[in-house]
Amino acid sequence: MKLNIEGLLVYFPYDYIYPEQYSYMLELKRTLDARGHGVLEMPSGTGKTISLLSLIVAYQKASPLEVTKLIYCSRTVPEIEKVVEELRKLMEYYSKQTGESNNFMALALSSRKNLCIHPELLHANIVVYSYHYLLDPKIADLVSKELAKKSVVVFDEAHNIDNVCIDSMSVNITRRTLDRCQGNVDTLHNAIQKIKETDAEKLKMEYRRLVEGLKEANVARETDVYLANPVLPDEILKEAVPGTIRTAEHFVGFLKRFLEYLKSRLRVHHVVQESTPQFLKDIFDKVCIDRKPLRFCSERLQSLLRTLEIADIADFSAVTLISNFATLVSTYSQGFTIIIEPFEDRTPTIANPVLHFSCMDPSIAIKPVFQRFQSVIITSGTLSPLDIYPRILDFRPVTMASFTMTLARTCLCPLIVGRGNDQVALSSKFETREDFAVIRNYGNLLLEMSAIVPDGIVAFFTSYVYMENIVASWYEQGILENIQRNKLIFIETPDAAETSMALEKYQEACENGRGAILLSVARGKVSEGIDFVHHFGRAVIMFGVPYVYTQSRILKARLEYLRDQFQIRENDFLTFDAMRHAAQCVGRVIRGKTDYGIMIFADKRYARADKRGKLPRWIQEHINDGSLNLTVDETVQLSKHFLRQMAQPFRQEDQLGLSLLTLEQLESEEMLKKISQIAHQT
Amino acid sequence: MPKLSPLKRMFPGVWRCENCVEMLFVRGSGNCVQCETPLRKSNFRVQLFEDPTVDKEVEIRKKVLKIYNKRDFDFPSLREYNDYLERVEDVVSNLTNNIDVENTKLQMEQYQRENRDLIQKNKVKLTREQEEVEELLLLEKQGNEQRRLELLQEEQRQLQAKRKNKQALLDELEHSQLPATMLLAQHKVRAAKLETQIEQQKQAVKPTSLFSTGINMRQTVSLQPPPRIEEVLYQYKPVHVETYGPPVPELELLSRLGYLNHVRAAMPQDTAGGYTSALACHRAIQDAFSGLFPLKR
Numbered sequence: 001m002k003l004n005i006e007g008l009l010v011y012f013p014y015d016y017i018y019p020e021q022y023s024y025m026l027e028l029k030r031t032l033d034a035r036g037h038g039v040l041e042m043p044s045g046t047g048k049t050i051s052l053l054s055l056i057v058a059y060q061k062a063s064p065l066e067v068t069k070l071i072y073c074s075r076t077v078p079e080i081e082k083v084v085e086e087l088r089k090l091m092e093y094y095s096k097q098t099g100e101s102n103n104f105m106a107l108a109l110s111s112r113k114n115l116c117i118h119p120e121l122l123h124a125n126i127v128v129y130s131y132h133y134l135l136d137p138k139i140a141d142l143v144s145k146e147l148a149k150k151s152v153v154v155f156d157e158a159h160n161i162d163n164v165c166i167d168s169m170s171v172n173i174t175r176r177t178l179d180r181c182q183g184n185v186d187t188l189h190n191a192i193q194k195i196k197e198t199d200a201e202k203l204k205m206e207y208r209r210l211v212e213g214l215k216e217a218n219v220a221r222e223t224d225v226y227l228a229n230p231v232l233p234d235e236i237l238k239e240a241v242p243g244t245i246r247t248a249e250h251f252v253g254f255l256k257r258f259l260e261y262l263k264s265r266l267r268v269h270h271v272v273q274e275s276t277p278q279f280l281k282d283i284f285d286k287v288c289i290d291r292k293p294l295r296f297c298s299e300r301l302q303s304l305l306r307t308l309e310i311a312d313i314a315d316f317s318a319v320t321l322i323s324n325f326a327t328l329v330s331t332y333s334q335g336f337t338i339i340i341e342p343f344e345d346r347t348p349t350i351a352n353p354v355l356h357f358s359c360m361d362p363s364i365a366i367k368p369v370f371q372r373f374q375s376v377i378i379t380s381g382t383l384s385p386l387d388i389y390p391r392i393l394d395f396r397p398v399t400m401a402s403f404t405m406t407l408a409r410t411c412l413c414p415l416i417v418g419r420g421n422d423q424v425a426l427s428s429k430f431e432t433r434e435d436f437a438v439i440r441n442y443g444n445l446l447l448e449m450s451a452i453v454p455d456g457i458v459a460f461f462t463s464y465v466y467m468e469n470i471v472a473s474w475y476e477q478g479i480l481e482n483i484q485r486n487k488l489i490f491i492e493t494p495d496a497a498e499t500s501m502a503l504e505k506y507q508e509a510c511e512n513g514r515g516a517i518l519l520s521v522a523r524g525k526v527s528e529g530i531d532f533v534h535h536f537g538r539a540v541i542m543f544g545v546p547y548v549y550t551q552s553r554i555l556k557a558r559l560e561y562l563r564d565q566f567q568i569r570e571n572d573f574l575t576f577d578a579m580r581h582a583a584q585c586v587g588r589v590i591r592g593k594t595d596y597g598i599m600i601f602a603d604k605r606y607a608r609a610d611k612r613g614k615l616p617r618w619i620q621e622h623i624n625d626g627s628l629n630l631t632v633d634e635t636v637q638l639s640k641h642f643l644r645q646m647a648q649p650f651r652q653e654d655q656l657g658l659s660l661l662t663l664e665q666l667e668s669e670e671m672l673k674k675i676s677q678i679a680h681q682t
Numbered sequence: 683m684p685k686l687s688p689l690k691r692m693f694p695g696v697w698r699c700e701n702c703v704e705m706l707f708v709r710g711s712g713n714c715v716q717c718e719t720p721l722r723k724s725n726f727r728v729q730l731f732e733d734p735t736v737d738k739e740v741e742i743r744k745k746v747l748k749i750y751n752k753r754d755f756d757f758p759s760l761r762e763y764n765d766y767l768e769r770v771e772d773v774v775s776n777l778t779n780n781i782d783v784e785n786t787k788l789q790m791e792q793y794q795r796e797n798r799d800l801i802q803k804n805k806v807k808l809t810r811e812q813e814e815v816e817e818l819l820l821l822e823k824q825g826n827e828q829r830r831l832e833l834l835q836e837e838q839r840q841l842q843a844k845r846k847n848k849q850a851l852l853d854e855l856e857h858s859q860l861p862a863t864m865l866l867a868q869h870k871v872r873a874a875k876l877e878t879q880i881e882q883q884k885q886a887v888k889p890t891s892l893f894s895t896g897i898n899m900r901q902t903v904s905l906q907p908p909p910r911i912e913e914v915l916y917q918y919k920p921v922h923v924e925t926y927g928p929p930v931p932e933l934e935l936l937s938r939l940g941y942l943n944h945v946r947a948a949m950p951q952d953t954a955g956g957y958t959s960a961l962a963c964h965r966a967i968q969d970a971f972s973g974l975f976p977l978k979r
Contacts, residue, residue: 211764240760243767250771257740260731277818284812286730288743291815333818564829 001663002097005029010058013050013093016660018593019671020403021047023678025055027401028377032059032067032152036398037376039389043405043618044381045591049156050086052379056152057090057104060125069151071373072128076529079157083128084108109133131155135365136168152375159380159580162392165362166558169336171325173355178263180318185255188319191308192248203248206307213240244293245300248307255301255319257287258294258326265340266353272340273553276329279338294330297323325357335361337557358554360561363394370395382583384616388576391566403678404618408658409650411596412622413642414586416612417445418604418629425604428462428544439470441632442543443479445602448636450486450517452643453598455535456510457487457517460585462546464494464521470543471519483517492520499525510536522546527585537589539598539639545605546585547578572610579614586619593659596646598639604629739778746774749794751804758909927971936960941967 001017003010005025024042028051031038042048052072060067074080087106094104109129134153155161195203245251261283265272274282283289301323305316328336339356343349359365370376370393378389386400419425420441425432432438449457461467471491474480483489488509490502502518503526509516520526523546532540548555559570582601589597599619605611607628612620627638657665665671731737750770757763776786794801853866936942937960945963952958 211761213761240764243764243769244771246764246768247771250768250775253739253771253775256733257736260733260736263732264730275822277815277822280815281812281819284815287736287740288747290812564825 003663003666005055008055008058008062010054011090011094011097012054013089016656016662017666018046018659019406019661019666019675020678021051022661022666023675024048024051024403026675027399028052028055029059031377031399032056032375034398035374037370037395038378038399039383039386039397039401040377040379040399041383041386041402041616042379042381043403043590043616044587045595046403046405046593048379048381049083050090052154052156052377053083053087053090056154057094057126065150067150067152067374069124070126071134071151071153072126072156073131073134073154074128074156075131075160077130078529080108080128080130083156087126087128131161131164132168134369135165149372149374151373152377153369153373154377154379157380158378159382159584161366161378162362162389165365165393166359169328169359169365171321171328171357173262173266173322173325173357175263175266175353177318177321178259178266181259181322184316184319185252185259187315188255188304188308189252191310192252195308202307206303207247210241210246210303241296241300242290242293244290245296248304251300251304254289254293255297255322258283258289258297259322261287261289262322262355266355268340268342268353270342271553272338273557274338274340276333276336276338279329291330294326297326297330299327329357332364335359335364335561337554337561339553339557341553356554358557360558361565362392366393366395381587382580382616384580384583384614385576388568388573391568392562402617404621405593406659406678407593408655408660409645410622411593411646412590412599412619413597413639414599414601414619414623415627415630415635415638416601416603416606416623417632417635418607419631420444421632423631427603427605428466429605433466433469436473439473440477440479442470442602443474443477443483445600445632445635446517446541447479447483447486448632449539449541449598449600449639450483450515452636452640453539454643455513455515455538456506456532457539457541458526458532458537458588459517459519459541459543460522460527460546461519462522462544463549464524466544467491467519467521487515487517490516490518492518492524492526494524496525503530507536522581522585523548527581527588530588531591532588533591534595537597538643539600540586540589541600541602542582542585544603545578545611546581547574550574575611576614579611583616583619587616593655594650598642600635735778739774742777743774746770746777746790748805749790749801751801752797753804756800756804925968925972926977927974930964930968930971933960933964936963936967 001012001015003012003017003022003025005022006029008029010025020042024040027040028038031040056067056070060070072083074083084106091104091106104126105124106126106128107124109127192203245254264286280291280294283294284291298320301320310316329338336357336359339358340353341356342353343351344354376395383389384402386402390397390400417426420437421444422437422441424437424441426438426441426445446457446459461470471480474483480489488506490506490509492499492502506516506518518526522542550556559573562568562573563570586599586601589595589599612623615623630638652660656662661671729737731740747770750766750773752763752766754760754763757766773786773790776782849866931939931941941963942959945959945966948957948959
């Protein structure tokens, strides 16, 4: 259908539209008009992707000078494929409606192997790729140079974007890395000796260029100066390489010294935590390496590799990692911390020294994106509480809105189970993990649900260790046997191949009516990517609150930093992180308005306002006060009632006018009024 | 098999484990087994790095840097500073790889003789890079201290509140007796002492190493003149404005040509401020004359 959104003609390739899709597009248009950034939360399964694409394509066609490119960033390759499908449908609709062939070009970059095809990027109107190409400074350099300023960037499924930013700027160095780097440095040394005998002119040319301070032609472009890649701050682009690392031999000697220093640091016997200035001071004291040559390390290495005409850069990944580490450590004095652990906390007997250079401030990696591009939209199904994202990513959005699903019949049933039938409080708190009664009650819950819920049930635990403990306990208590009489049980493991096989068999069991239960983990692959539509997921049970491992030193350093810089309390942040994962897990079962599912939160702590308030609005709406602290029996009763209701026939006509609209219904006065109230501004 | 003690080594590259060093110097001093050079026990150092050449290089570098310690503002341009740095690197690499040792040592001595004063002066201060690092460290320390103090203050406040409660209760119980006032007085003295303690701790954090402008006392500020930039001398060219009309008579000639007879004369008050009737007349004539000629196609 053709829509009119505040004067903009939008082609929407379906005959029916959800009211929230319309208000989503409205908010999006307003954000683009204001040329600012936006944070939009829209429930999963409500056609977010197609709304985004149709509005932005329409905007591009209407004012091609204002929005020259759309850069759509998604997390995984399957998601990118979905986007490309929707885009294809949209383009077909356009050519059918307008009769003219499209001169729009869309480019999708999937894996790192299919890296940049520069000239094509310049002409493409829509580019679809993964976050890392824009955020990770090492990759962003290669791919994103050509992107124009007047572009719109969309980060889809962006609830984890702060972790992506942090990971892109963090470096972990083990003994193995250093050994491989030693090998690389020796190779470089030999290559230099060889080239001095055969073609010394090349080295001399490079030397002359470095002395003059001339930059390589494709390093110092204006667009780059704008995008100030975090690994190469502005001053570097303007200054000449310092004299200490000008000649190739001196540079290799420099690398050797730095490497030896790192090796000596890894020989500690107790944990060391340092800030970057302290680390730099120590480097200077021990090996007389100044801060400035460290900053130019990556640039110098790239130049050397080019001069030596090394064909296979992948072999030199270790030394590239170390030089990136050197540049990062010498550039940033705040927002990073260095933690050296002689062994992992959980395995104190195995000597495994690691140096963690971890970024504590996600805004460092994403700041260039916000500064450079006109409009950046962050969207996902679970972004609550909305105001935390602008705080930790340090940007000012012009729009922050959360949308709910308009439902003709309530197809969600969120329930909070706080007690077992024997009134024992259920919780995955650390103190109660070994409690026999709690484990028995959890088993009872799963057993009862497996008896009444048809087809598939998905159960999420807080960690692999916890899951193994509980399952072992259930086996001993004989609960597993009882459950297996009702449904088959499949389990997710850290191994990818095993998990995909388990998933396949689970789906087969759900298809043919035998029914199955999938036991998985809250931060695993299943919770992040797999959808359980219709009969594949009729109920989801979240056992406990999925807090991250709180004793990790890196996490503690990060929490301290957040408290000092952004005044975010540690507890708030941990709860926010746990709840967003819980919401992600639970959102797996609803993928459309005809889909329905039971969402069970099995922990008494969910009833508390601070946790409940952090669930997305579209789930919170359906939690009524009566379902806050149920026992297992009450849960079973409510679920039975819900399932019987849902089993009634539900045709599309029932939805029309309420949750599904035709063009005429959309344009009626009262509908427009209702729609303007859907977006809840925060 | 006996346990190997940490290795030690000396300048020319002799390696001995700790036990052997002890044995060798039981008599006070001895000669190297391989090259017969007389060795001294004090010259043995513990090896820090796995690669022995790196160890040797670091030792040499430290010695060289003590002599070649010029900083970036001792040079007129960045290019020259970088050239100097490269020369230093060459010296270090020559000495490490035993290339041209004699010559290099002579060079070093010559440099030392020429720049004796500068070396002395720079010995005391640090390079600018290190100063930046020191500044950051100091800021960090101050930040940490402040946070620690704030935490302490919080604890004190909580303790105080508790004590006050207790005291209030006791006061009520001992209302009728006289010594209650003495107890109160003692409590007040204690509270005052606590306050002064916290104040003293706060004082300790205040940085005493900053000037009022915020510059660190120990920081070196460059007293060099700013670098000379030679450019082409600026030539003044008067502005030419195209009026598209006949030329306007000069300001001074107006009275002679008779224009001023048709303009209100300037009163004494006006001339005191510098106004002459010629000014207004000139402006009116400019207005009238401009644009009279037709535009050339």
